[in-house]
Each structure stands twice: as structure tokens, then as C-alpha cells.
Amino acid sequence: MATWRRMWNVNRQVELSMLWQVNEGSCNFWYDNWLGSGALFLRSTVAPGLTFGDFISNGAWDVQLLSRAVPQEIILSILQQPVPGGGRPDEAVWMASTSGKFTLASAFGEVCQARNISAILSRVWHHRIPLKISFFMLRLLMGRLPPAETLCKLGFHMPSKCLCCQSPSCDSIEHLFSMGQVALEAWNKGVFEGELLRPAAVIQAIFSEVKMLLEIQFKGQVGAHTFQQLYDWSGVPVGGYGFQLGNPGTGGGGGVLRDSSGRSLFAFSAYLGETTSLHAETSALLIGLRECVQRGFGNVGIQLDSLVLVGVLQKTFQCPWHIRKEVWQIWQLLGDSPRIAHCYREANKVADILSNVGVTHPGQQVRVYEHLRLIPQLARGALRLDRLGLPSVRKVRMA
The missing domain is CATH 3.30.420.10 (Ribonuclease H-like superfamily/Ribonuclease H)
Incomplete structure (x- = not known):
């Protein structure tokens, strides 16, 4: 049952990616996806004898006939479409590619996009977080950082104790980032430089580096003094405009x-x-x-x-x-x-x-x-x- 449901979702997605651009109205009014939201027969009772020409009166859409033939919520979408009557035949375009031509690569990309959005990864891959920090956060979440516990699983045996704490304990991800006294900055300095740092100093050092990277990337001062202020700043639009420019935008x-x-x-x-x-x-x-x-x-x-x-x-x-x-x-x-x-x-x-x-x-x-x-x-x-x-x-x- 799950396999059939997945096949239906894939077929439905591929169908929505194939759009008919209506020019003279030669495509099928009921069974072709010319609105961009799917074929009309999926949401309306089909009247086989009615075509595009029947719904046009004096060069405009016949609203009275449309209200009798299709549901009310679809009429607004139809009225936003240009009235067929051009001198060119209708054209089927594959919306997943720029040229409008079907390719297996674009179809595969469309199918693979049907997935749930991760709330955690959307915070990691933030448009204002430097890539260096995003990759570090991803490695942390996936357990790919190299403390002694992880290296031991790979066959590299080292003293399993944290060199950065006054009371050394097991050198694990949980200890370094949850239960320990200091963060990764202190761990690096403790391993390679033999320097012991206090937690407050490590936090301030990490904050200063992140702030500096942001100021370099955006070529301006960042008015934040805590991590919470820095995160709030990341959601504020740049400049004094109330709209978002971009491509698209x-x-x-x-x-x-x-x-x-x-x-x-x-x-x-x-x-x-x-x-x-x-x-x-x-x-x-x-x-x-x-x-x-x-x-x-x-x-x-x-x-x-x-x-x-x-x-x-x-x-x-x-x-x-x-x-x-x-x-x-x-x-x-x-x-x-x-x-x-x-x-x-x-x-x-x-x-x-x-x-x-x-x-x-x-x-x-x-x-x-x-x-x-x-x-x-x-x-x-x-x-x-x-x-x-x-x-x-x-x-x-x-x-």
C-alpha cells in the first residue's frame, strides 16, 4: 500500500511539472494541466462536450457558463489566464527545466524534492551564517567530530580524558558540548597548545570570531553583543526597505x-x-x-x-x-x-x-x-x- 501511495505521489508531481501554455486553445480543457495546479477533471465534474471555445464570449471568458461548469474556487484561477485566441498552437512545457524540454535529470530532481523540511538543518544552513560555521554544526550533529571516543571506534586509541577540564572525564561529544566545562575552542587549545581556558572566555572567543566573520562577509558592523542578539539580527532585512529583493523576489x-x-x-x-x-x-x-x-x-x-x-x-x-x-x-x-x-x-x-x-x-x-x-x-x-x-x-x- 505504501509503495502504491508513493508511486501516486511521484506521478502526481510529474503531472504538475508538465504545463500546457494555452495560445489558441487546442489542448484539452478538462484533462490537460493548463492552470498549473493540475487537470480540471481532478477537481470538477467533466462535461465532455465543452471545450475552450465554449467558455469564451466576445473575446472574454464567459463567467456565467464557467460558474455552471466548474467549482467557484477554480473560476478565479481561470479568469487570471489570458483568453485563448493567439495564432500559435498550444505548447507543452516541462517546468522543471529552463528550456521547457523534458530531461531525466530534471525529473529526478523533481521527485527527490518531495521530502520533509528539517527544522534543525534550516537553522544550520542559514543564509547569514558563514559556511565554515554551518559545516562545523553539521559535523557536530552527525557525530563526525574527532574526540577520543570517536577516534577509538576508528582504531585510533588515545587517552580517553578531556584535557580542558579541571576534573578530567571521558572525552566524548556529550562531554565537550553538553556536560563539560568548555567548548571546542578550549578543546583545541588544550590538545595542541596545552592551554586551559575558562568557559566564559571560550564563549566570548567563539562569539567574537562568529561576529567578525559576519562583518567581513556583509562588509559592515554587526550591532550584537550576545548570541541571542546575533540570531535576532540574522532575521532582520538588510537596509531600510520593507520588501525583499532577490532572484526570485x-x-x-x-x-x-x-x-x-x-x-x-x-x-x-x-x-x-x-x-x-x-x-x-x-x-x-x-x-x-x-x-x-x-x-x-x-x-x-x-x-x-x-x-x-x-x-x-x-x-x-x-x-x-x-x-x-x-x-x-x-x-x-x-x-x-x-x-x-x-x-x-x-x-x-x-x-x-x-x-x-x-x-x-x-x-x-x-x-x-x-x-x-x-x-x-x-x-x-x-x-x-x-x-x-x-x-x-x-x-x-x-x-
């Missing part, structure tokens, strides 16, 4: 359209939610092109600081599956002879500033700045410097 997009003299025609900033850096770059470009079309600007030249996205749009790089739909829409807007070029971040400073602005207004998905005076002050200053032909300098923090 909270994303923003921005851009500016300029004429041949460098004068701003309009600019925008956008909040993109939880996303990856490549998806954010792609979404921001698509938003900018749509704003250009709405304002009657055609034959625009594109400058991006993402070399990967430039390669994808120029069809020299393989397009990752998770941005394929947006890239196809960008190609449709650009036409047959797109002008796409790569630029360094120094030349794209205005868009970079507007992207950071986009992260700060989650309540308003897209803000469009029609006049120069409406553009945020920092981006407005960068625009003026660009128009004057002054170079932009990137700050680099030396190690």
Missing part, C-alpha cells in the same frame, strides 16, 4: 521613451510582484511597448541592459519557457525588423531608477509619467545628465 520595471535629441516623451514604472529578474525585464519591455502603441509611437528602437533578453529577442539564445508567451507578444509588437541593442547599466540608469520606484507602489500596477516634471526626481536628474551627454559612473564597493 519582489520585482519592479521601468522605462523611458526619448526622441533623437534625448528629450523624454513619456516614462513609466511598474510593480511586477514576485518574479525573477529575467521575467521582470521581459514584462517591463512588454508594458513599455504597449504604452508606445497606445500613444501612437511606432518603429521604436529598444535598448536593454539584459544581455540574455537581448539574445532571446534576437533569436541567438534559446527562449526559456516561462517568458515565451511575453516574448512572442513583444515580437508581434516590434514587427519584422526590430531594432534591439544591448547597453551597459551605466547607460540605462533612468530605467533602473524607475524600476526601483515600481517596487514601491504595489497598489498601482503601472504609473505613466506623461511630462518631465511628473517623473520622479532622481530619474529626472539622470535624464537631464543623459541629454547633456555626461557619463554615468557606477559605484563599486571594494572588498
Whole structure:
């Protein structure tokens, strides 16, 4: 019974990893995983005669028919999907790989991920704990440190007494880290240097070394004086922002359209939610092109600081599956002879500033700045410097 249950869990996980990207609606509405959460027949009664076309009315989802055919909790997920009607066939993608193509290695990785998360190991492999400390803690938990008791099991017989305590006892893991007087720092000094340290001095020495390693890694002062304060500090976000940046993380997009003299025609900033850096770059470009079309600007030249996205749009790089739909829409807007070029971040400073602005207004998905005076002050200053032909300098923090 347990074997069948495990096989069902594996098959279920593999099924969820295969996603249908709907374009023209040629995949099966009921039996294909096009929502990303599994096929609809698993959660709804199947109406065999109904297909994608039946649920679309006047270019939009038919909410009344959906409410009669599928449960209410699924309707919201369907309404968030683009309405089928594109000129491309539907495409099956394997979400576990970047290219969208199935590989045995990615399938094995998906199956192996189905395991319980260890509360202890999640504390050991903390993103702010130096790897040296994490490996030491792992060896401690797995009993791989070399006190005399462990060495004896491996055939190395030594005097089984702790050299660091005033009343020597059995040199074991439990004694060194639980029942003994001092920690590993004192054990090392006692064995190799013949020095006897007090527990308070050992604890302070270990704390000072951990704090020093953290300050070196994060290039700044750590305001902690005890281990408890150090642990509390590790959970505080770096900087004064209330959101988390990363890849993936909270994303923003921005851009500016300029004429041949460098004068701003309009600019925008956008909040993109939880996303990856490549998806954010792609979404921001698509938003900018749509704003250009709405304002009657055609034959625009594109400058991006993402070399990967430039390669994808120029069809020299393989397009990752998770941005394929947006890239196809960008190609449709650009036409047959797109002008796409790569630029360094120094030349794209205005868009970079507007992207950071986009992260700060989650309540308003897209803000469009029609006049120069409406553009945020920092981006407005960068625009003026660009128009004057002054170079932009990137700050680099030396190690």
C-alpha cells in the first residue's frame, strides 16, 4: 500500500511539472494541466462536450457558463489566464527545466524534492551564517567530530580524558558540548597548545570570531553583543526597505521613451510582484511597448541592459519557457525588423531608477509619467545628465 501511495505521489508531481501554455486553445480543457495546479477533471465534474471555445464570449471568458461548469474556487484561477485566441498552437512545457524540454535529470530532481523540511538543518544552513560555521554544526550533529571516543571506534586509541577540564572525564561529544566545562575552542587549545581556558572566555572567543566573520562577509558592523542578539539580527532585512529583493523576489520595471535629441516623451514604472529578474525585464519591455502603441509611437528602437533578453529577442539564445508567451507578444509588437541593442547599466540608469520606484507602489500596477516634471526626481536628474551627454559612473564597493 505504501509503495502504491508513493508511486501516486511521484506521478502526481510529474503531472504538475508538465504545463500546457494555452495560445489558441487546442489542448484539452478538462484533462490537460493548463492552470498549473493540475487537470480540471481532478477537481470538477467533466462535461465532455465543452471545450475552450465554449467558455469564451466576445473575446472574454464567459463567467456565467464557467460558474455552471466548474467549482467557484477554480473560476478565479481561470479568469487570471489570458483568453485563448493567439495564432500559435498550444505548447507543452516541462517546468522543471529552463528550456521547457523534458530531461531525466530534471525529473529526478523533481521527485527527490518531495521530502520533509528539517527544522534543525534550516537553522544550520542559514543564509547569514558563514559556511565554515554551518559545516562545523553539521559535523557536530552527525557525530563526525574527532574526540577520543570517536577516534577509538576508528582504531585510533588515545587517552580517553578531556584535557580542558579541571576534573578530567571521558572525552566524548556529550562531554565537550553538553556536560563539560568548555567548548571546542578550549578543546583545541588544550590538545595542541596545552592551554586551559575558562568557559566564559571560550564563549566570548567563539562569539567574537562568529561576529567578525559576519562583518567581513556583509562588509559592515554587526550591532550584537550576545548570541541571542546575533540570531535576532540574522532575521532582520538588510537596509531600510520593507520588501525583499532577490532572484526570485519582489520585482519592479521601468522605462523611458526619448526622441533623437534625448528629450523624454513619456516614462513609466511598474510593480511586477514576485518574479525573477529575467521575467521582470521581459514584462517591463512588454508594458513599455504597449504604452508606445497606445500613444501612437511606432518603429521604436529598444535598448536593454539584459544581455540574455537581448539574445532571446534576437533569436541567438534559446527562449526559456516561462517568458515565451511575453516574448512572442513583444515580437508581434516590434514587427519584422526590430531594432534591439544591448547597453551597459551605466547607460540605462533612468530605467533602473524607475524600476526601483515600481517596487514601491504595489497598489498601482503601472504609473505613466506623461511630462518631465511628473517623473520622479532622481530619474529626472539622470535624464537631464543623459541629454547633456555626461557619463554615468557606477559605484563599486571594494572588498
